Amino acid sequence: MADNQITKEFLESVLKCKIDKFTVNAGSSLGDGYTCTLFAVDLWRNGSEVAESVLIKTYPLVEARQGFLESMDLFVRELRVYDTLIPELLQFQVPLDVPVVKPPLAPFIAGQFIEAGQRTGKWTPVENCIVMPDLRKTGNFRLRDRFQGLDLDHFKLVMEAQATLHALSWVYKNKCLDEGALQDKFPFLAQKELPEMAAIFKNMANSNCENADKIVNDPKLSEGIEHLKTVAFDVCELYFGMKIGEPTVHTKDTVLRVKMPTVENEEPWLVLLHGDAWSNNMLFRYDEKTGKPVEVILVDLQITREGDPMSDIVYALYASTSQSLRQKHLTSMLHIYYDTFTEICKTFSVPPLPGWSWEELNRRFHRAKIFGAYMSVSLLPTILKNSEELLSMDQVSEGKKTTEDLIEVFAELSKNSKGNPILTQRLREVMEDFVSDGVL
Amino acid sequence: MEHMGLGKEYLENALGYSVDKFELTAGSNLGDGYTCALLRVDVWKVYDEPGDPISIIVKCYPLNESRQEFLESWNIFKVELGMYERVIPALTKFLEILPESERMPLPFAPMIFGQYIKPEDRLSLGRPLKPSDNSIVMPDLRKMPKGPFILRDRFLGFDLDHCMLVIENQARLHAIAWAYKSKRGHDSLHEEFPFLDNKFGELLKAFSSYTEANIRTNEALFHDRPEILGALEHLKSIYASVEELYYECGVNHKEKGHTKDNILKVPGEIVQDEVPWRTLLHGDCWSNNMMFRYDEETGRPVQVIFIDLQISRESDPMIDISYALFTSAQLDVRRKHLKSMLHVYFDTFTEICDKFSVEPFPGWSWKEFNRRFHRAQVIGGYMALDLHIMLKCTDEMENLDDTMAKLDTKGEDETDNTQKVVNFFTQIANTKKVHPAFLPRFSAVFEELIEDGIL
Numbered sequence: 001m002a003d004n005q006i007t008k009e010f011l012e013s014v015l016k017c018k019i020d021k022f023t024v025n026a027g028s029s030l031g032d033g034y035t036c037t038l039f040a041v042d043l044w045r046n047g048s049e050v051a052e053s054v055l056i057k058t059y060p061l062v063e064a065r066q067g068f069l070e071s072m073d074l075f076v077r078e079l080r081v082y083d084t085l086i087p088e089l090l091q092f093q094v095p096l097d098v099p100v101v102k103p104p105l106a107p108f109i110a111g112q113f114i115e116a117g118q119r120t121g122k123w124t125p126v127e128n129c130i131v132m133p134d135l136r137k138t139g140n141f142r143l144r145d146r147f148q149g150l151d152l153d154h155f156k157l158v159m160e161a162q163a164t165l166h167a168l169s170w171v172y173k174n175k176c177l178d179e180g181a182l183q184d185k186f187p188f189l190a191q192k193e194l195p196e197m198a199a200i201f202k203n204m205a206n207s208n209c210e211n212a213d214k215i216v217n218d219p220k221l222s223e224g225i226e227h228l229k230t231v232a233f234d235v236c237e238l239y240f241g242m243k244i245g246e247p248t249v250h251t252k253d254t255v256l257r258v259k260m261p262t263v264e265n266e267e268p269w270l271v272l273l274h275g276d277a278w279s280n281n282m283l284f285r286y287d288e289k290t291g292k293p294v295e296v297i298l299v300d301l302q303i304t305r306e307g308d309p310m311s312d313i314v315y316a317l318y319a320s321t322s323q324s325l326r327q328k329h330l331t332s333m334l335h336i337y338y339d340t341f342t343e344i345c346k347t348f349s350v351p352p353l354p355g356w357s358w359e360e361l362n363r364r365f366h367r368a369k370i371f372g373a374y375m376s377v378s379l380l381p382t383i384l385k386n387s388e389e390l391l392s393m394d395q396v397s398e399g400k401k402t403t404e405d406l407i408e409v410f411a412e413l414s415k416n417s418k419g420n421p422i423l424t425q426r427l428r429e430v431m432e433d434f435v436s437d438g439v440l
Numbered sequence: 441m442e443h444m445g446l447g448k449e450y451l452e453n454a455l456g457y458s459v460d461k462f463e464l465t466a467g468s469n470l471g472d473g474y475t476c477a478l479l480r481v482d483v484w485k486v487y488d489e490p491g492d493p494i495s496i497i498v499k500c501y502p503l504n505e506s507r508q509e510f511l512e513s514w515n516i517f518k519v520e521l522g523m524y525e526r527v528i529p530a531l532t533k534f535l536e537i538l539p540e541s542e543r544m545p546l547p548f549a550p551m552i553f554g555q556y557i558k559p560e561d562r563l564s565l566g567r568p569l570k571p572s573d574n575s576i577v578m579p580d581l582r583k584m585p586k587g588p589f590i591l592r593d594r595f596l597g598f599d600l601d602h603c604m605l606v607i608e609n610q611a612r613l614h615a616i617a618w619a620y621k622s623k624r625g626h627d628s629l630h631e632e633f634p635f636l637d638n639k640f641g642e643l644l645k646a647f648s649s650y651t652e653a654n655i656r657t658n659e660a661l662f663h664d665r666p667e668i669l670g671a672l673e674h675l676k677s678i679y680a681s682v683e684e685l686y687y688e689c690g691v692n693h694k695e696k697g698h699t700k701d702n703i704l705k706v707p708g709e710i711v712q713d714e715v716p717w718r719t720l721l722h723g724d725c726w727s728n729n730m731m732f733r734y735d736e737e738t739g740r741p742v743q744v745i746f747i748d749l750q751i752s753r754e755s756d757p758m759i760d761i762s763y764a765l766f767t768s769a770q771l772d773v774r775r776k777h778l779k780s781m782l783h784v785y786f787d788t789f790t791e792i793c794d795k796f797s798v799e800p801f802p803g804w805s806w807k808e809f810n811r812r813f814h815r816a817q818v819i820g821g822y823m824a825l826d827l828h829i830m831l832k833c834t835d836e837m838e839n840l841d842d843t844m845a846k847l848d849t850k851g852e853d854e855t856d857n858t859q860k861v862v863n864f865f866t867q868i869a870n871t872k873k874v875h876p877a878f879l880p881r882f883s884a885v886f887e888e889l890i891e892d893g894i895l
Contacts, residue, residue, distance in 0.1 A: 156600075285737075289587070289733075292743075294735040294740045331779065331780070332600075332776065332779070335777065339776075
């Protein structure tokens, strides 16, 4: 980790103020984040005696990792969400005379992005950066242990937070865009066309499914996993809005093993998504005395996009909860999502999503589970990797030059070298749920 | 305050330090409680420099003699004092078996001081009994330094967050008391805490005119709702048995052949050789007897404390759950979240028993728990009869002592004190003016109970 990358000049130019002094610590610990480099910096603004703790997210040092970010526009997307989109979501509420609904996202201090074509010789990766308060220090927020996953108290907060983000963006679309698309006004939200990714993606999907099959090691579930393999491509096109050239064969209804009837004139539900809704992208604040979580902030907006709100729910649900929680509390949790969303629409006097009803929410949620299945096989092996097996991202990407190489690295990361009982159980449980629900 | 006996001497004795000055702040809010007097006092210690006052609550016998005798004859004060003085400390000590990280706090406030002069000892006082002679002193939870506790506005009702806290803490209380009993090999908590064997059931029976008045009032309020009238009719035919079965007072229900299962409109499933589940209850689980602490920034409730332990007793834990959910939850919370809440209770109870390495209740299983809860929902219907009073506008409530005094001077000297109190409450029950929050709340409760085949 090159700690001489952060300089006084750099800080002063990004923050646009004089700095007395600063100290740098490495921010990202193994398993916390993969695509960018994270610095934790304490700085003292000129004239202030109090230290300000900030996180600086920057372009990674390794070229291949940079290429990955650039080809998918991940970095600029996050930056623009913070410096352009969120301020709009707050601003439009001001003249409306209702109590402000704040999106459950991290505050933003400053950031900059220098495009490839405009980089001078002096450019260093840290020049592309996002600066935010370090909520872990200033706000008492913590990451949830990824092996513990989200229990009821945590997941409830996540449901409220997702519903708030989704509903607020929907209200915005209503009030300011005449229900037009967010990505027309905010082009950085759109997905790029990436036909070259098709083959890479297919390999990754196949390899993830095969890996999952090995881990789960249960013939009763193999058929389900096989089904997922055959439709993975369509699932991603339908729910990720991925554009990798080939048209889909299936619809959201027919992609399930037990197909659902098509509903006439169904209108798509399109809202602003968190996009990467697993527990490492959520910071929780706890009541000191009782240890109960009281607030959640959703971070890591690199794959934020405009899409189906159900995808955020299923992602969080299947990446971070246990079968036991789903069996006992899923209905209750969906009620929370539904009620929060409905209430916000009411507050702003806008109609909810087209066809909105408790039954319709359940229908759309149910069929989105297959996206949860895809995310589970792709992510759980990485999320639940034994700590000893985790390598620092930079070590792993050493020597890798191309994006393809890097994707191989990701695939490697998720392969299980030793037995991992937590992973096995979690993966088995989600697969059981999908099979018994008729999804796979 | 002096006339209550709550002067400097009393405070110094109770608090254990020299008192510089003290000030009475407004006491019992109308609608908060009827049996004891409640005073809020700010006390300044004698320091070298002036400091902030310490805020306390003094709960003591009322001035009115009739009310005093009422408390006395039903042991109401003794139960609460006994809970704070003996039971809660015993359970707290019991928790110390567990390693610190495994302990869960009991949802009660600490008692600073308490005293009770037994009737036989009062003669040797050499002076008349003062209210302070029978008193409990506690910190004023509303002014705690690290986060005040607030009495939830009873008209708001409990949303899911509040309900979950309550259910979780009910489970804790029930489980810890159960584990305590089990470890000691006692069949009943009465063995160690005889004052818990109170006469609350009999008291309920004495209040039958009050219950009848409540039924009549609710019938009048819902005269245009035939299904609710039908449910009230059914409740009328079984409420005496509900009292006997759930408050252990009397055997008439046996003559009628009533059981917890068959008093339901749609009789519940029977289990052969069913063993009663008995543990320590809060006993009076509605919104006004719970105080919540909230997260400053988000306003989310994070902690609950149960207050008013005057009818704490050993009985069926389903009573506490049912009572809270049906008297205090917001309209839709049960419909949307009941299963989830019951899971929280079940899991919390099971986990605590696990920690203490004791078996849960005999026959404990998710299925059996649901069966017992299902039939205990009848308590919800029974308690809902009081809802119109629980939700009465505060400007309708008169100062209790004044009213009781009026009753006293009516020349009905032959009427015993219990009957005076019953008459007083029956009068309140007869008034038909209701708060707008009442009608939908009551409707929701009865609609659900009808749908579930309870009434």
